[in-house]
Amino acid sequence: MNRSLRLIAALGMLALPAAAQAQSITGSIAASADIATVFSFGAPSPLNFGSIVPGTAAAGSGYIPLSRNVGVIYSLPDGATTGQLSGPGPAITPSYTCGVGSTSTTIVSAFSSCNGTTSVLTLSSPTGTLTEYVIFNGSLTAAQTNTVPGTYSGTIRVTATAN
Amino acid sequence: MTSRTGRGLLVALLLASWPSQTDAQSAKSVSINPVQSLSFGLLLPDRREAVRVTDVARRAVVALSGNGPVDVALVLPTSLETPTGERITLQFSAGDAALLTTSGSTIGTLDPLQVNRVQLGNDRTVLFVLGGTAITNATTHPGHYTARVALLVNQPGT
Numbered sequence: 001m002n003r004s005l006r007l008i009a010a011l012g013m014l015a016l017p018a019a020a021q022a023q024s025i026t027g028s029i030a031a032s033a034d035i036a037t038v039f040s041f042g043a044p045s046p047l048n049f050g051s052i053v054p055g056t057a058a059a060g061s062g063y064i065p066l067s068r069n070v071g072v073i074y075s076l077p078d079g080a081t082t083g084q085l086s087g088p089g090p091a092i093t094p095s096y097t098c099g100v101g102s103t104s105t106t107i108v109s110a111f112s113s114c115n116g117t118t119s120v121l122t123l124s125s126p127t128g129t130l131t132e133y134v135i136f137n138g139s140l141t142a143a144q145t146n147t148v149p150g151t152y153s154g155t156i157r158v159t160a161t162a163n
Numbered sequence: 164m165t166s167r168t169g170r171g172l173l174v175a176l177l178l179a180s181w182p183s184q185t186d187a188q189s190a191k192s193v194s195i196n197p198v199q200s201l202s203f204g205l206l207l208p209d210r211r212e213a214v215r216v217t218d219v220a221r222r223a224v225v226a227l228s229g230n231g232p233v234d235v236a237l238v239l240p241t242s243l244e245t246p247t248g249e250r251i252t253l254q255f256s257a258g259d260a261a262l263l264t265t266s267g268s269t270i271g272t273l274d275p276l277q278v279n280r281v282q283l284g285n286d287r288t289v290l291f292v293l294g295g296t297a298i299t300n301a302t303t304h305p306g307h308y309t310a311r312v313a314l315l316v317n318q319p320g321t
Binding site: 023024025026027028029030031032033035036038127128129 | 192197204205207223243299305307309314316
């Protein structure tokens, strides 16, 4: 067999395996999921000074839980009138300490002000979903409670903005 | 046999082999057409969400058509990811895939972790559907997570 014949034979041998070759095709499927933002207040626990004997000091504590998996900016939309108590006598403005804690009893991150009009605390995104507590501890001096008898009430409004 | 005679015979054989190969391939053509992606939707952290093959709204659907037996294999991702690399674990198990007729009747349940031999016939279209499970944890951040499943369809040689 000469060289050209050997070449044709080699081509023929290459062609035969090709005829039995498997056919393959590839496709692609997209998969997706969206993780929701968790950002909601829970049920508040009211701050209640209780029944006070006029002319004695009083204290109370309240909180509202916030569950979140993003950062947050807290603010107090009512500013100077936050938590002011109204009743039959003159308005009473308790003095407050306020902030956020991982439990409902202890403030870990204090608000810069308990009656400021701008943002009072910014917290970064947590590593996971958490529940923290916005806590207000209020106190009344003896002089403040020496007033007209009756029920005094008010509202502490807290705004949480996802950040 | 002279070299001239032998050469002629081999050329003839070689030429004869080309048309037969072409015929075989055109008769065996298979097509893949993605119809619907696998969508877990909106998930909360620290949850396990399964998409069943019966979940018509969220399962993946791929149309297969052609003739003869084909081997269907999947390259399954282990997670969904955000562009910044955050992940949600994905799990697939036997029964997370199925073959349906275009009218929705189940032809058979498939194991997406295995190579599945599927018989295609008369160029009719069948639907390959895929479900799966996404597992979020407490530290899963909000965002859009994606992945791709590669579908390999191999038609065995004759």
